[in-house]
Amino acid sequence: MNISIENNRVIIINGKQTLWLEPWGRNSFRVRMTGESVMDTNDWALTEEVEKCQMEVSVEEIDTTDPWYASEEYAHYHQTGKVYTVKNGKITAKISPEGWISYYNGKGELLTEEYWRNRNRINRYCVPLRIDARELKPIVGSTDFELTARFEAFDDEKIFGMGQYQEKNMDKKGATLELAHRNSQASVPFMVSSRGYGFFWNNPAIGTATFATNKTEWYAKSTKKLDYFITAGDTPFEIEEQYSAATGRTPMMPEYGLGYWQCKLRYRTQDEILAVAREHKRRGLPMDAIVVDFFHWTMQGDFKFESRDWPDPEAMVKELKELGIETVVSVWPTIDERSENFGEMNDKGYLVTPDRGMAYHMSWMGNTVFYDATHPGAQKFVWDKCRENYYKKGIRCFWLDEAEPEYGPYDFDNYRYYAGPALQCTNTYPVGYAKGFYDGLKAEGETEILSLVRCAWAGSQKYGVLTWSGDIHSSFRAMREQLQAGLNMCVAGIPWWTSDIGGFLGGNITDEHFKELLVRWFQWGAFCPVFRMHGERSPWHEREQEFINNVRQLTSGQDNEVWSFGEDNYEILTKYLFIRERLRPYIRECMKDASETGAPVMRPVFFDFSDDKEAWNTYDAYMFGPDILVAPVMEEGAREREVYLPAGCKWTDAYTKEVYEGGRKVTVPAPIDIIPVFVREGKEYNIYS
Secondary structure: OEEEEEOOEEEEEEOOEEEEEEEOOOOEEEEEEEOOOOOOOOOOOOOOOOOOOOOEEEEEEEEOOOHHHOOHHHHHHOOEEEEEEEEEOOEEEEEOOOOOEEEEOOOOOEEEEEOOEEOOOOOOOEOOOOEOOEEEEEOOOOOOEEEEEEEEOOOOOOEEEEEEOOOOOOOOOOOEEEEOOEOOEEEEEEEEEOOOEEEEEOOOOOEEEEEOOOEEEEEEEEEOOEEEEEEEOOOHHHHHHHHHHHHOOOOOOOHHHHOEEEOOOOOOOHHHHHHHHHHHHHOOOOOOEEEEOOOOEOOOOOOOEOOOOOOOHHHHHHHHHHOOOEEEEEEOOEEEOOOOOHHHHHHOOOEOEEOOOOOOOEOOOOOEEEEOOOOHHHHHHHHHHHHHHOHHHOOOEEEEOOOOOOOOOOOHHHEEEOOEEHHHHHHHHHHHHHHHHHHHHHHOOOOOOOEEEOOOOOOHHHHOEEEEOOOOEOOHHHHHHHHHHHHHHHHOOOOOEEOOEOOOEEEEOOOHHHHHHHHHHHHHHOOOOOEEEOOEEEOOOOOOOOEEOOEEOOOOOOOOOOOOOOHHHHHHHHHHHHHHHHOHHHHHHHHHHHHHHOOOOEEOHHHHOOOOHHHHHOOOOEEEOOOEEEOOOOOOOOOEEEEEEOOOOEEEEOOOOOEEEOOEEEEEEOOOOOOOEEEEOOOOOOOOO
């Protein structure tokens, strides 16, 4: 093994493997390792120009013998070796004589260290298992490697972030997570540890992350290299700021993103959209955006309005704009074999291709193929069609659905992109999808860019991505799962997040249980980064015709407006429309902070109270910006809530006006029209005025 220092980089060569360790912004390192003669230079998500930091390196010859063998009678076991200490601000890497790396904070406390078990030296890890911390195994018939990276596990560690997974656990310690996208699952492999560091697996390959009690293990099924970013900070905010500096900051949220969004599956016609918007305004209710959902088009892949139900979209957009409402239009990445664009896109290599079997990726409402969002030419082609057929009609905001993409089935080993095999890079698909629209809108001179996207990966945030949690169930269980999913998505560096209020699937508007769920979810939605109503409400309307011009027609779910669930519920829902409006200046400041520092708008309590141990165990409430603590009611029939109020300040119950000392649990009233909300001492937002 040979260790050298070149150009502010530590280089370790061990046989055919080469490792680079170098500063990557403040208090951070990037580590890369390859089994090839030349390091692959693809930066994936680490694309931003970070602050240049000069590392400090010292080398020391030390006795590496385990203390148990320190006495003279074991002198024949004594060993010495060189330890390299590499410092960059608040993070220090120590490289052992064998090349294994440990990371420490500015106080000299261990953050994490690589996991290895062999008999190279007589020390605490001396066992005959022959397990290395880093493994790159060549794949026969490919230039890729199967990769495993291992780190020690710590009993006191809690792990947050990693994106959006449909499960009950907020803390990912003990979990195995699939590093792959699915409908409602977004893998964003950045974690924040309670030990004071953040770790980003800069690898879009299909794989797993396992945070077990005996070791932490990252695995990629097919890749060119090991590539990770590790950063240390005194607070979660500092960690988040350094990560977002390396992967990109979200832009400033457009003003219409701060208010209420109305949507359902689906408004079938231009007249329906306008009728809902006009009724909102007639009632004096605020609305900032309304969504034209899928199958408004002639054919999947045509990217244009069908003229029978949408005779004059330009006039529709103009009227909505005059009402103060932004029009959002759904785009799917599916290209039907009958689409007018299929032939050209296929000829130019703009479609995802299979390595075997049937060419179609989805057969719902037609045989379709996904366009290749990793292909710059395909990105431009799709944007050019949307520019001609949507943008020129006044539409500036797009709902980029199916962004995982939602393969049927998810046979990742069968698909191939411009960027490489799906096994190697499929998790970048939603990034390319959003980038194509962001670049297109930028080229048109737009400065306020927002795309509603059903998935994300690291770096998506810089393209104005608002992620939502997919086609989730209408149940209190699903609501509880969305709370942890949303918080972890925000911790993973995607600060614009929302869910379908009331859930997407299974809500019957005549059912009293569902109405209670919708009310509780709506209350919570008012305190989410984006306040958005959506869902497929049953019972469905009957189709007028099943086919028109040989194209199968899609019908619509029931009404999903605030007046659709009974007069009592209408009073409650409209109350929260106006609460959101009163909070608009506060939310605007939170969004500004997110764009400047990467701070999540919606975040776990421990972000603001990292010195409070109980805050690290609080998973059923969260901070909405720096001053407001929100405790959603997520149990059917509940009319009170126990809430932990973090230490360090007093808290005012926004409903009862009672003031509580922090650092304790309180039980507060939560009647059906109230979500418990607490305001930090010294602040006043008139939430329930």
